Amino acid sequence: MENTNWETIISYPPDKEEPIAEIYYKNEQCFEINYEDYGFFVVKIFNNEDGNFWEFSYDESIEVLQKAKNRLAEHQRTPEQQKRYDERIKELENWKPTPEETAEYERKMKEQREKYYGDGQNTPSS
Numbered sequence: 001m002e003n004t005n006w007e008t009i010i011s012y013p014p015d016k017e018e019p020i021a022e023i024y025y026k027n028e029q030c031f032e033i034n035y036e037d038y039g040f041f042v043v044k045i046f047n048n049e050d051g052n053f054w055e056f057s058y059d060e061s062i063e064v065l066q067k068a069k070n071r072l073a074e075h076q077r078t079p080e081q082q083k084r085y086d087e088r089i090k091e092l093e094n095w096k097p098t099p100e101e102t103a104e105y106e107r108k109m110k111e112q113r114e115k116y117y118g119d120g121q122n123t124p125s126s
Contacts, residue, residue: 003060008068010075021072023064031065033072041069 007024016034023031032044043065077085097105 003064006064008064008071010071018077019072019075021068023068031068033065033068035072035076041072 005026007027009022009024010019011022012019018035020035021031021033022029023033030046032046034042034044036042
């Protein structure tokens with residue numbers, strides 16, 4: 001199948017540990033595949049803005065989803081990488097920052113909030 005109506009984009013949202021596959025049909029996002037746990041994929045289906053539904057050929061949809069899943073799987077950690085990651089997370093569970101490290105972290109977070117939210121008036125926690 002070579003259909004130019006479909007496009008898959010692999011993105012790295014800042015709120016997720018793993019990349020996601022965004023699937024577009026005629027430039028509108030209709031599916032998203034997330035890699036939640038090692039080896040476990042989740043599909044999200046989006047409604048388009050005008051409230052109507054999309055209807056696709058089953059075979060074409062499965063093929064597009066499978067290709068997107070395969071592309072996304074290429075970006076996942078290997079079992080060895082996952083083991084190192086899990087070990088590092090376990091190490092950090094007992095990490096107790098010093099007051100200086102905490103102050104530096106809070107300074108950096110304030111800087112980021114100002115950069116992305118402006119004067120601090122619109123921050124979620126302000």
